[in-house]
Amino acid sequence: MQQETHSSTENGEPSALDSPNSWVNEVLEPDQLTASKMRYGRRKLSRGTLILLWTLRAYVVFMVFIVSLAIWNAVHSGS
């Protein structure tokens, strides 16, 4: 991620150029800094979890069909 430093101050805070890390690093936790944030790794999904996720995906597809049917009925019944 592109880093941009800030030379002017707001609310009387020290200039980032004068002490770029000291007060910001004191205030923010390490994982809140954009430059130091690293990506979490993949978790292994159990067989049961995969079945659950696929079942819910099928549920969504099925229900989209049902909603479409409901709207079709509503439109063609004039209600």
Next chain:
Amino acid sequence: MYSDTATASVSLEDIKRAQDRRQVQRSRSNKQPWSLLWLLIGPGILVMLGENDGPSMISYATTGAAYGIGFFLPFIVLTFAMAYVVQEMTVRLGAVTKRGHAELIYARFGTFWGFFAMGDLALGNLLTLVTEFIAIRAGLGFFGVPPVLAVLGALILNISVVLSRRYWTWERIALSFAVFNLIFVPVAILAHPVASDVVRSFFTWGPIPGGVTGGFVLLVMSNIGATVTPWMLFFQQSAVVDKGLTTADIRHGRIDTALGATIAAVAAIATVLATTPLFIHHVDASSFQGADFATALVPYVGNIGATLFALGLFESGLVAALTISLSSAYAFGEVTGSARSLNSPLRGGWPFYAVLISAAAIAAILVLIPNAPLVFITLIVNVIAVLAMPPAIVFLLLLVNDREIMGQHANGRVANFFGIGVTVFLVLAGLIFAVVTVFPKLLPA
């Protein structure tokens, strides 16, 4: 989960967030509880009041007009209790992991499942944003404002708030709009509901005039969809991260969420009460769209009440447009690894701002297309929200139970009981709706 911070450079985004966090730390160390609360509220109230959006308020208005004071008052409280259960988990997830919802899904479950989650969000958000601009158009249309002016004005307002490029500023402006959701309370008072009927309904969960019909089931689904939708998960978690909340702030995050749920429930119930005169006087509101309610209420709540109702409709669409378009931008930034904060400068964060503005602009344009199927979209959007929630909640439950990322803040048995309970409830609601749709003769018309 972090590199050597002693040598890490800070970005402008970090500096802005640190300035906000410094205020929080000062209040905490100076033992100023009210100041601390003021600083830490925001994501929870905004997500709940953002969910009291255009279609939601129309759903509540339809409920009051069709069923009056009865079952739906305590049911609305139940739906917001469910919303609290779900949203509280996003507070913990964001505060502990410092990651947005989309980023976590992609990181932990991979691109394949992340694609499904993003697909649901993108489609849902687009449809919902369209309905927000419908509400804006309807609300301002009551005052004779032309559709083009209403929609473009709201879009420009959205862009202006975003281009402050400061999360704190955006949040405070959005909150000042959101609190006007309570504008439905004076309308409810002007409708002169019978207090004893209101109290009795919370104890008896009744009456249900006309009994359980297909229309009743549809309205139940619509009311559920008016309180729990996928964008809320993505918005609140990312907003918690953007605001810079940490594990020390989880308690206040819960208070913020509970406060939001309470205020939103009050506004929702007020909307039902506000349109109860239409039920009492047998006004057929089945084909009403937004501003029709305001016009129909004039004989019962007066011009002032009707004006407030129309303003409330406009406000509900505006706040939701702000929050939902932001949730799309957060998700985009997190998935693509680009800027994902309202503290981002324009130069480095232009994709984030472009997505945010485009999401709102596309919806605004669709609303202005002649003969666009707007009624169709309004009808289905809340129902689709209910249907898309179970997969979204399952991802949420998997993440919040993941001890590798949550540590001691992972769900306990009670949280899982309620979280799974909400998921099962939503799936059952959807299946009941499916049965009633496929076999309409099972219930009276």
